[in-house]
Amino acid sequence: MKxxxxxxxxxxxxxxxxxxxxxxxxxxxxxxxxxxxxxPAPDQHSNVREAAAVCPASAITLHEAx
Amino acid sequence: xxxxxxxQAMRLPLPTDGPLEAPAEWQELRRKCxxxxxxxxxxxxxxxxxxxxxxxxxxxxxxxxxxTAADGAARIAPEGAGGPVANGDASLAIADRGEAHLRWxxxxxxxxxxKRVTALRPGMTAIAESLVDNLVDQGQPGxxxxxxxxxxxxYVICDLLGAPAEDRDRFSHWSDAFLNISRYTTExxxxxxxxxxxxxxxxxxxxxxxxxxxxxxxxxKDSTEDGEGLSDDLLLNTGMxxxxxxxxxxxxxxxxxxxxxxxxxxxxxxxxxxxxxxxxAVDEVLRFDANFGFGVRRYLGEDVEVGGELLPGGxxxxxxxxxxxxxxxxxxxxxxxxxxxxxxxHMTFGAGPHACLGQSLARTELQVVLETLLRRLPTLxxxxxxxxxxxxxxxxxxxxxxxxxxx
Ligand code: HEM
Ligand code: SF4
Numbered sequence: 001m002k003x004x005x006x007x008x009x010x011x012x013x014x015x016x017x018x019x020x021x022x023x024x025x026x027x028x029x030x031x032x033x034x035x036x037x038x039x040p041a042p043d044q045h046s047n048v049r050e051a052a053a054v055c056p057a058s059a060i061t062l063h064e065a066x
Numbered sequence: 067x068x069x070x071x072x073x074q075a076m077r078l079p080l081p082t083d084g085p086l087e088a089p090a091e092w093q094e095l096r097r098k099c100x101x102x103x104x105x106x107x108x109x110x111x112x113x114x115x116x117x118x119x120x121x122x123x124x125x126x127x128x129x130x131x132x133x134t135a136a137d138g139a140a141r142i143a144p145e146g147a148g149g150p151v152a153n154g155d156a157s158l159a160i161a162d163r164g165e166a167h168l169r170w171x172x173x174x175x176x177x178x179x180x181k182r183v184t185a186l187r188p189g190m191t192a193i194a195e196s197l198v199d200n201l202v203d204q205g206q207p208g209x210x211x212x213x214x215x216x217x218x219x220x221y222v223i224c225d226l227l228g229a230p231a232e233d234r235d236r237f238s239h240w241s242d243a244f245l246n247i248s249r250y251t252t253e254x255x256x257x258x259x260x261x262x263x264x265x266x267x268x269x270x271x272x273x274x275x276x277x278x279x280x281x282x283x284x285x286x287k288d289s290t291e292d293g294e295g296l297s298d299d300l301l302l303n304t305g306m307x308x309x310x311x312x313x314x315x316x317x318x319x320x321x322x323x324x325x326x327x328x329x330x331x332x333x334x335x336x337x338x339x340x341x342x343x344x345x346x347a348v349d350e351v352l353r354f355d356a357n358f359g360f361g362v363r364r365y366l367g368e369d370v371e372v373g374g375e376l377l378p379g380g381x382x383x384x385x386x387x388x389x390x391x392x393x394x395x396x397x398x399x400x401x402x403x404x405x406x407x408x409x410x411x412h413m414t415f416g417a418g419p420h421a422c423l424g425q426s427l428a429r430t431e432l433q434v435v436l437e438t439l440l441r442r443l444p445t446l447x448x449x450x451x452x453x454x455x456x457x458x459x460x461x462x463x464x465x466x467x468x469x470x471x472x473x
Contacts, residue, residue, distance in 0.1 A: 012423070015426070050409040054410065056417045
C-alpha cells in the first residue's frame with residue numbers, strides 16, 4: 001500500500017492522527033498533515049483505510065498494491 | 067423534481083415521531099427531491115439539501131462560505147429573536163473567508179491537533195470524574211445534561227484558553243446567554259456579550275504581561291516572535307468563537323449520546339461488556355443524531371450545479387448533515403445504530419475547508435465522558451420513558467432539555 005496526502009486540501013482536523021498515529025502526524029506550526037510512513041506496514045493498513053475514508057477534506061489517497 | 071414558485075414550501079424544522087427519531091421526509095427527499103425549497107422560521111426561503119454526495123461536494127467547494135448579514139442571505143430566526151449569534155452573524159466571529167480564514171484556521175488549528183488534544187485527556191478525565199461526583203451527590207434522579215453535559219465542554223475550553231478555574235461558571239453563563247434564544251432576551255444576550263468582552267480583554271492583557279502555556283498565551287508568544295500573530299480583536303473573537311462553537315454543540319451531544327445509548331439499554335450493556343467499542347460508538351452516535359438543528363448554511367455567490375440542478379447565485383442553501391448521515395447510498399442499514407461501524411464517514415462535523423476545527427477535541431470529550439460514565443455508573447438508565455424526553459426549541463444546535471437518569 002502506498003499513501004499520499006494533499007497538504008493544500010487538508011483542513012487539519014486530525015482524524016488521521018487519531019486513527020493511525022504511526023502513519024500520520026500534524027505539523028507543529030499549523031496543524032497540517034505530515035505523512036510519516038508513505039508505505040505503511042501491513043498491520044497499519046486497516047487504520048490507514050479508515051483514515052482515508054473519514055478524512056473530512058478527502059486529502060488522503062491510497063494506492064493499494066494489486 | 068424542481069421546486070416551482072407555486073409549491074407550498076416545507077417548513078423547517080420537520081416534524082418527527084419522537085425526540086430521538088429522524089423525520090420521515092428525509093428519505094423521500096433524498097430519493098425524489100434532493101434540492102427542496104424550505105421556509106425557515108424567519109419566513110425566508112432556502113434550498114434544502116439531503117443527499118450525502120451533494121452536501122459533501124458543496125461544503126468542499128472553497129468558493130462558498132457561511133453567510134453573514136452583509137450577504138443578505140436567508141436568516142434562520144425571526145427579527146429580534148435571540149442573541150448576537152442566533153443568525154450565525156457573529157457566531158464564529160472570526161476571519162471567515164479566503165486567505166484570512168486559512169491563516170486564522172492554521173493559527174488556531176495547531177492548538178487543536180490530535181496530539182495536543184490527546185495531551186488534554188487526563189485533565190478532561192479529572193473534570194468528568196468530578197462532575198459525576200456532583201451528579202451522585204445531588205441524588206437520584208439526576209439531570210445528566212445540566213450536571214455533566216453542560217459544564218464539561220466549557221471547563222475544557224477554559225483550560226484550553228488558560229482562563230482560571232474559578233471563572234468557569236461565569237463562562238458557562240455567558241455562553242448560554244449567547245446561544246439560548248428561548249431562555250434569554252436579546253438585551254440579556256447583549257449584556258452577556260459585553261461582560262464577556264470585558265473579561266476577555268482583561269485576560270488577554272494579563273496574558274500579554276505573562277504568557278502561560280495555554281492557547282492565548284501561545285498565540286501571544288507567536289505574535290511577538292514572528293510579528294505574524296493575532297490582534298487583540300482577533301484574540302477576543304477567537305475566545306468567543308471557540309466558546310460559541312464548542313460549548314453548546316458538545317454539551318447537547320453529551321446529553322443526546324447518553325440518551326441514545328440508554329434508549330435501547332442493550333447498547334449500554336454491549337459497551338459495558340466491551341469498553342473498547344467506545345471510539346466507534348461515539349462516531350456512530352454522532353452519525354445517528356437526528357436532532358442537530360437545521361444543518362449548515364452556505365450562501366451561493368454564483369451559480370452552481372447541485373444534484374443535476376442549477377442553483378442560481380444569491381441562493382441560501384441549508385445542508386442537512388443528519389439527512390446525509392442516513393443516506394443509504396453511503397451507509398449500510400442507515401437506520402440501525404451499529405456501535406462497531408467503521409469506517410464511519412459521517413458529516414456531523416461538516417466537510418471541506420470549514421470542517422469543524424474542534425472535532426478531535428469534541429470526539430475526545432465524548433469518549434472521556436462515556437468511558438467515565440461506564441466505569442463509574444454501570445447501572446445508569448433513563449429515569450423517564452424515551453418519548454418523554456423533550457427537544458430544546460433552540461434554533462442553532464439541537465438538543466434535549468433535560469436527560470433525567472437513575473443509577
Ligand atoms: C459534538 C460537538 C461539535 C459538533 C457536532 C460540531 C459541528 C461543527 C460543524 C458542522 C461545523 C461546520 C460549520 C460550517 O461548515 O458552516 C463546525 C465548525 C467549527 N467548529 Fe465545531 N462542532 C463541535 C464541537 C466543537 C468544539 C469543541 C470546538 C472547539 C473548541 C469547535 C470549533 C469549531 C470551529 C472553530 C468551527 C469553524 C471552522 C471554520 O469555519 O473554519 N467545534 N463545527
Ligand atoms: S484527516 Fe484529513 S484533513 Fe484531517 S489532518 Fe488528516 S489529512 Fe488533514
